[in-house]
Structures are given as structure tokens and as C-alpha cells.
Amino acid sequence: MINAVNPIKQQMDIIRSNPVRKAPAAPSDTNILSKFLENQALINAVVVKPAEEPYKNDLKTLFTENRAKILAIIPRTFNAQDKNGNEYIDGNEQHGTLLNAVERLDEVKKDGFNTVHVLPVHPPGRQKAMGTAGSLYSPANFTEIDPKLIDRRDYRSPDEQFKAFIDECHKRGIKVMLDLPSCASYDMFLERPELMAIERDGLAKTPQGWNDIKMFQPWLNENEKILNPALLKLHKDYIDWCINLGVDGIRADVARAKPVEFWDIIIPYSHAKDPEFCWLAETYTYEDASSQANMPYDRPEDSWNAGFDSIYGQYHIFHEWGKASEFIKYVKEQLSISASEENKENNKGKSFIGSFATHDDISPMFHGGTDYCNLTMGLQVTLPMLNPYVVDGYQTGDYYLYPYGNEYNPVTVTDNNRMTVHKGKLDIFNLSRKPGGKNPEIGSFMRNAFKFKDAYSEIINKGSFIELEKESDKNDQIIAYARHFKGRTLLVVANRNVNRPVACIIKVPTLKASQDLDNLLPSYGKESILQAADGELRVDLGAGRVHVFEISTPNIEQYAKEVLTPNL
Numbered sequence: 414m415i416n417a418v419n420p421i422k423q424q425m426d427i428i429r430s431n432p433v434r435k436a437p438a439a440p441s442d443t444n445i446l447s448k449f450l451e452n453q454a455l456i457n458a459v460v461v462k463p464a465e466e467p468y469k470n471d472l473k474t475l476f477t478e479n480r481a482k483i484l485a486i487i488p489r490t491f492n493a494q495d496k497n498g499n500e501y502i503d504g505n506e507q508h509g510t511l512l513n514a515v516e517r518l519d520e521v522k523k524d525g526f527n528t529v530h531v532l533p534v535h536p537p538g539r540q541k542a543m544g545t546a547g548s549l550y551s552p553a554n555f556t557e558i559d560p561k562l563i564d565r566r567d568y569r570s571p572d573e574q575f576k577a578f579i580d581e582c583h584k585r586g587i588k589v590m591l592d593l594p595s596c597a598s599y600d601m602f603l604e605r606p607e608l609m610a611i612e613r614d615g616l617a618k619t620p621q622g623w624n625d626i627k628m629f630q631p632w633l634n635e636n637e638k639i640l641n642p643a644l645l646k647l648h649k650d651y652i653d654w655c656i657n658l659g660v661d662g663i664r665a666d667v668a669r670a671k672p673v674e675f676w677d678i679i680i681p682y683s684h685a686k687d688p689e690f691c692w693l694a695e696t697y698t699y700e701d702a703s704s705q706a707n708m709p710y711d712r713p714e715d716s717w718n719a720g721f722d723s724i725y726g727q728y729h730i731f732h733e734w735g736k737a738s739e740f741i742k743y744v745k746e747q748l749s750i751s752a753s754e755e756n757k758e759n760n761k762g763k764s765f766i767g768s769f770a771t772h773d774d775i776s777p778m779f780h781g782g783t784d785y786c787n788l789t790m791g792l793q794v795t796l797p798m799l800n801p802y803v804v805d806g807y808q809t810g811d812y813y814l815y816p817y818g819n820e821y822n823p824v825t826v827t828d829n830n831r832m833t834v835h836k837g838k839l840d841i842f843n844l845s846r847k848p849g850g851k852n853p854e855i856g857s858f859m860r861n862a863f864k865f866k867d868a869y870s871e872i873i874n875k876g877s878f879i880e881l882e883k884e885s886d887k888n889d890q891i892i893a894y895a896r897h898f899k900g901r902t903l904l905v906v907a908n909r910n911v912n913r914p915v916a917c918i919i920k921v922p923t924l925k926a927s928q929d930l931d932n933l934l935p936s937y938g939k940e941s942i943l944q945a946a947d948g949e950l951r952v953d954l955g956a957g958r959v960h961v962f963e964i965s966t967p968n969i970e971q972y973a974k975e976v977l978t979p980n981l
Contacts, residue, residue: 468583468659469689470588470661470687470689470690471588471689472528472588472590472661472662472689472690472691473662473688473689473690473691473722474689475527475528475588475691475800476662476691476693476722476723476764476800477722477761477762477763477764478762478874479764479797479798479799479800479873479874480527480800480870480874481527481528481588481766481800481801482525482526482527482528482800482801482863482866483526483528483529483530483590483766483800483801483802483803484521484524484526484528484529484530484803484804484805485529485530485532485771485772485802485803485804485805486514486529486530486531486532486805487509487532487549487772487805487839487841488509488510488511488514488531488532488534488562488578489508489509489510489546489559489561489562489844490508490509490840490844490845490846490847490848491509491514491517491805491847491848492509492510492513492514492516492517492847493506493507493508493509493844493845493846493847494506494507494847495845495846495847499816499817500815500816500817500845500846501815501817501822501832501843501844501845501846502844502845502846503824508561508844509562509847510561510562510563510564510574511534511558511562511563511564511574511575511577511578512564512567512574512577512578513564514578515577515578515581518581518582518585518587519585521585521587522585522586522587523860524808524856524859524860524863525859525860525863525864526587527586527587527588528587528588528589528590528661529582529587529588529589529590530590530592530664530693530802531589531590531591531592532549532592532772532841533549533550533552533591533592533593533594533666534558534559534562534575534591535552535553535554535555535557535558535559535594536552536553536554536557536558536559536560537549537551537552537553537559537598537827538551538552538553538597538598538599538600538601538625538827539553539598539600539826539827539828540598540599540600540603540827540828541599541624541625541828542598542625542827542828542829543624543625543829543833543842544827544829544831544832544833544834544840544841544842544843545822545824545825545826545827545829545830545831545832545842545843545844546561546825546826546827546842546843546844547598547625547826547827547842548625548626548841548842549592549594549841550594550595550596550626550666550841551594551596551597551598551599551625551626552594552597552598552601553598553600553601554601555594555647555650555651555654556650556651556654557571558571558572558574558575561826561844562574562575572658575658576658576659579658579659579660580659583659588661588662588691589659589660589661589662590660590661590662590663590664590691590693591655591660591662591663591664592663592664592666593648593651593663593664593665593666594626594666595628595629595665595666595667595668595670595671595695596620596623596626596627596628596629596666596667596670597609597626597627597628597629598625598626598627599617599625599626599627601627602617602627605643605647607641607643608629608630608641608643608644608647609627609628609629609630610627610628610629610630611630618630620667620670628670629641629644629670629671630644631644631671631672631675632672638674640674640675640678644675645675645678645679648675648679649679649682652679652682652683652686652690653686656683656686656687656690661689661690661691662690662691662692662693662722663683663690663691663692663693664693664694664695665692665693665694665695665721666695667695667696668694668695668696668716668721668724669696669712669716673715673716673718673719676716676719676720676721677719677720680692680719680720680721681720684720691722691723692720692721692722692723693721693722693723693724693725693766694716694721694723694724694725695724695725696712696713696716696721696724696725697713697724697725697726697727698713698726698727698743698746698747713726713747713750714750714760717751717759717760717763718759718760721763722762722763722764723763723764723765723766723800724763724765724766725765725766725768725771726747726765726766726768727743728743728765728767728768728769728789729768729769729770729771729773729774731769731789731909732780732781732785734909736888736889736890737886737889737890737891737892737893737909738889740892740909741880741892741894744796744797744878744894745878745880745975745977747765747798748797748798748878748977748978748979748980749977751763751798751979751980752977752978752979752980757980760980761980761981762980762981763798763980764798764799764800765798765799765800766799766800766801766802767789767792767793767796767799767800767801767802767803768802769789769792769793770789770803770804770807771802771804772804772838772839772841773838774838775813775836775837775838776806776807776810776811776812776813776837776838777789777807778810778811778812778850778852779812779837780911781911781912781957782810782852782911783810783852783854783855783937783938784911784937784938784956784957784958785911785957786807786810786852786855786858787855787858787937787938787957787959788907788908788909788911788957788958788959790803790855790858790859790862791862791905791907791934791959791960791961792892792905792907792959793862794862794863794865794866794873795866795873795896795903795905795961797873797874797876797878797896797977797979798979801862801863801866803859804839804848805839805848806839806848806849806850807855807859808849808853808855808856808859809849809850809851809852809853809855809856810850810851810852810855811839811848811849811850812837812850813837813838813839813840813848814836814837815832815834815840815843815845817832817834817843818832818833818834818836819831819832819833819834820832822843854937857935858934858935858937861934861935862934862935865933865934865961869903869933869963871898871899871901872896872897872898872901872902872903873896873903874979875898875979875981876896876897876898876901876903876978877896877897877898877970877976877977877978878894878895878896878976878977878978878979879894879895879896879897879969879970879973879975879976879977880893880894880974880975881893881894881895881904881919881920881921882919882920882974883917883918883919883920884917884918884920885916885917885918886915886917888910888915890908890909890910890915891906891907891908891909891915891917891919891952891954892905892906892907892908892909893905893906893907893919895921895966895969895973897966897969897970897976900967901963901967902963902964902965902966902967902969903933903961903962903963903964904921904950904961904962904963904964905959905960905961906919906943906950906952906954906959906960907954907958907959907960908941908954908955908956908957908958908959909957910956910957911956911957912956913956914939914941914953914954914955914956915953915954916951916952916953916954917952918949918950918951918952919949919950919951919952920948920949921948921949921950921964921966921969922948922966922968922969922972922973923948923966923967923968923969923972924945924946924947924948924949924950924964924966925945925947925965926945926946926947927945928945928962928964928965930943930945930950930962930964931962931963932960932961932962933961933962933963934959934960934961937958938955938956938957938958939955939956939958940955941953941954941955941958941960943960
């Protein structure tokens with residue numbers, strides 16, 4: 414019971430105890446009755462909160478303006494609690510769920526991300542499965558949620574729990590892009606034959622190298638260009654499900670597995686419901702796996718023309734480009750494709766993600782550790798037409814090495830007791846530990862790089878791209894380019910060699926010897942030596958170092974050999 418003091422009773426008691434004396438007159442501004450009534454009114458008043466602005470999706474705009482910063486996550490491992498240190502979840506340990514994932518969202522926000530790419534949340538197929546939890550890309554159903562992602566102690570339905578996660582993302586200004594698998598599980602193949610592609614010998618059509626997934630048949634009659642109505646309905650139902658939950662966009666796995674005619678229907682269908690619904694295609698420029706059996710070749714311009722807002726691109730083979738000129742050539746090719754007369758109108762605002770490493774690639778730590786991670790992040794935040802993208806675990810240098818790889822596990826939800834892993838790649842087959850490594854300095858550099866990108870967003874997101882000539886770089890290891898917009902210039906210089914320093918002379922038109930050189934990105938690794946001279950920058954760059962300077966060269970475009978501008 415609450416002990417309350419009644420001021421009226423107090424005053425009456427005073428009067429009764431002093432019958433000879435008159436009750437003192439209370440000043441008008443301290444009238445006890447008035448004060449009491451005022452207090453009671455305040456206590457009982459209904460608190461009226463100002464109406465919250467309804468959430469509005471703007472993910473498509475973020476992508477087309479190159480302002481998205483994307484973190485790829487797997488909900489079943491995102492906040493997993495591996496207490497015994499064997500790196501997978503067993504016994505009474507807690508795997509990741511949609512609800513406990515919320516606990517990490519403040520961390521995601523603090524790191525500077527404004528978008529999460531959520532890898533598939535569907536129940537995996539159990540037959541002919543890979544791993545003891547099943548592959549994320551082998552769905553048994555498109556509009557249901559993996560029971561492993563649901564907190565059984567919570568009263569809400571699976572869809573409501575997923576929506577709660579999405580709502581918590583939105584409260585923090587984080588957009589949600591959900592992964593759409595390109596194929597079906599063997600279970601789905603058996604249950605939905607009208608969706609599936611069959612070889613001439615009557616067997617299921619299977620992508621080369623994969624046994625747990627089967628390909629869809631997008632055509633009812635390819636010769637007459639009649640699409641499969643059942644597959645179209647499946648994808649429309651998926652879009653309805655996503656939009657009803659509040660999902661902001663879709664990442665289409667192996668987008669080339671379906672023809673542009675298919676996407677010409679599906680993408681406009683989503684935009685009729687949400688014009689800002691964003692589409693990211695896993696499609697490359699000259700993917701080295703394009704010749705695999707049952708897969709057509711990649712053509713990025715086809716994906717853009719079909720309505721995709723962004724594609725992967727080829728940055729994931731950066732470590733294979735032995736020369737800086739190969740990297741620069743690729744950047745220029747993409748700018749040229751976007752701005753070509755044939756595609757210029759359709760490609761306005763189209764972009765790439767910084768796919769230097771996705772969940773399909775081995776950890777960037779294998780290519781040069783912390784220095785390589787910082788080098789590629791410095792490139793991600795300065796390149797044109799690009800939205801930075803990393804996989805969970807990058808922030809601290811996870812090598813994705815799981816000691817249980819291919820071991821027997823008596824506990825499984827599939828027909829497979831082998832804990833399938835792809836060495837050096839994020840585990841998508843088992844209930845593994847939360848991603849994380851031992852190099853938090855990578856995350857520190859990344860956060861500062863994101864802040865730099867925001868501070869110089871106009872130059873980076875709208876400015877021209879100018880390749881800078883070099884002298885004395887006999888092994889072609891120095892990457893050098895300028896970004897210029899409305900008289901302001903950013904100069905980017907990087908040593909792609911993560912093993913040793915490299916010196917050369919970089920030609921920078923109109924640069925003055927008096928130019929101050931203040932690196933706008935944090936320092937790391939071995940120090941570099943840089944000296945400005947008239948028309949050039951002399952550098953001796955530390956291994957894997959990237960530097961960005963704002964320089965005073967308002968007329969640099971007039972003296973550059975080639976100036977390329979994004980197709981905004």
C-alpha cells in the first residue's frame with residue numbers, strides 16, 4: 414500500500430488542536446487545497462505522446478545515391494552464445510534467433526551501418542542436405558521461417574518475431590534487405606514439381622558443384638517466351654510476404670539463374686506496392702564460374718535494365734589482379750558501361766556493392782590480414798557508384814576457420830551428420846559460433862572510413878573519376894586516382910602490395926609544391942613518406958597503405974587526359 418499524506422487532513426488537525434486560535438490565512442499562492450487539487454490532476458493526467466512519424470522505406474534511394482553501408486548477417490549465428498569454445502552450438506547453448514539478434518543492433522548502428530543484408534531465413538531442406546542445420550540457400554518453403562530462428566519462450570508468432578526484429582532495425586535507422594534463394598531444396602523439388610527444371614534424361618537440373626539444391630524452371634515455353642506462372646506466383650507471394658513484414662528490399666541470389674523477362678515482371682510488381690523497394694543482384698561482370706553447367710553468363714547491363722538497382726561486380730577478385738592498372742581498368746569499364754549511349758537512360762543511379770569479400774568468398778584476412786582489410790575499405794569509401802559492403806566478422810578479422818569441419822555430429826536436423834564447411838568462408842551449413850576475430854582495429858578503421866565518406870559524400874557520390882599517371886612504378890603496384898566535384902578534389906593513393914613498401918612518382922595536374930598533405934583516413938601499418946611538388950606527388954607507400962587527401966586543384970579536370978563521371 415502506498416503511504417500518502419493528505420494535506421487537507423493535516424490542516425484540519427491543526428485547527429482542532431488549537432480551538433482558541435483562528436486558522437492562519439494561507440497566502441493565495443500557497444493555498445493548500447488548490448495545490449492538492451493541482452497535484453492530483455497532474456498525477457491522474459493522461460500522458461499524450463507526440464505521434465511518431467510513420468516509417469518510410471528509402472533503401473532504393475540509399476543505393477542509387479551510394480549512401481548504403483551494408484552488413485551481411487546470418488540470424489542463426491549472429492548472436493549465438495558458444496560457451497564451451499568448440500565453435501558450434503550444442504547442449505544448452507543458445508544459437509542465434511531473430512529476437513536475440515536485436516541485442517546487437519546498437520553495435521551495428523554504432524559501427525556506421527545503415528543496412529543489413531539478412532541471409533535466408535527460410536526453413537532449410539532436410540533431404541540430401543549439407544551440414545547439420547542445412548544450407549541457407551536450400552529452402553523448403555519461401556514464406557515460412559526456420560524454426561531455429563524462433564524464440565519459443567515468446568508468445569508471438571514466427572512472422573511477428575521477424576517483424577519485431579525488422580521494426581527494431583527501423584527504429585535505429587537500419588534498413589533490412591532479405592536474401593531470395595535462387596534454387597529449391599530437394600524437399601521442395603519433390604513437393605512442387607511444377608516449379609522445377611528437368612534435364613532431358615528426366616533428372617533434376619542441378620547447378621554444377623551442388624547436390625542439395627535443384628533449379629527452378631522459369632519458362633513454360635521458352636521458344637514462345639511464356640514464363641512459368643507457378644514460379645511467378647511463388648515469387649509474387651514472396652514479395653507480398655516481405656512487404657507485409659516491412660522488409661525494404663531483396664538481394665537476389667544468382668540472379669542470372671532467371672531470365673530478364675522474369676525480372677521484368679517481378680521487380681515492377683514489387684514497385685507497385687513500394688516504389689522504394691530495392692533490388693540487389695548477385696551478378697558479376699565476367700564471373701569466372703559463368704561457364705559452369707546449367708548457368709548462363711553474367712551480363713550486368715541486363716540486370717540493370719531489368720530493374721535491379723545494384724549488382725555485385727567483380728571486386729571480389731581484387732587480390733587476383735596482380736597490377737594496379739587491372740583494378741583501374743575495371744573501375745573505368747563499369748563507369749563506361751553505365752554511361753554508354755545504349756544503356757545510359759536505364760542505368761541512371763545504378764550502382765555496385767563493395768563486394769571485395771562476400772559470404773561466398775574466403776575471409777579477406779587470408780589476403781593480407783588487417784592491412785588488406787583496411788586497404789580495401791579505403792577503396793570502398795572512395796570509389797564511384799559503390800556502396801560499402803562487408804560480412805559479419807570482418808569488423809574484427811574473422812578467418813572463418815571452424816575446427817569441427819566435416820566432423821561427425823550425432824545431433825542434426827537434416828539427413829546429414831557431417832558438419833560441412835567451406836574452409837575460410839562463413840559457415841552457412843551449421844549452428845556455428847557468433848562471427849568474430851581478434852583484430853578490433855579493423856572495425857575502428859572502418860568506422861572512421863564511414864565517417865569520412867559521409868563528410869565528403871558530394872565528391873565521392875557525385876564526383877568525376879580521374880586516373881592519375883605514374884612514373885617509376887615498375888611492378889605497377891600503386892593505385893592512384895582523383896575524385897573531383899565542383900572545384901573540390903580528393904586524391905587517393907594506395908599500395909596494393911601488402912608485403913612491402915613501393916615508391917613512385919604520381920602525376921597530379923595543377924598540384925602545387927606548397928600543398929599540405931593531411932591524411933583523411935586513420936594511419937595503420939608501416940608509415941609512408943609523401944612529398945608534394947609542382948604537378949606531382951612523390952610517394953614511398955607502406956605495405957598495403959591507403960591515403961586520401963583533399964587537395965587544392967580546382968582545374969584538374971581541364972588538364973586530365975580522361976575524365977569519367979557517374980551516370981547519376
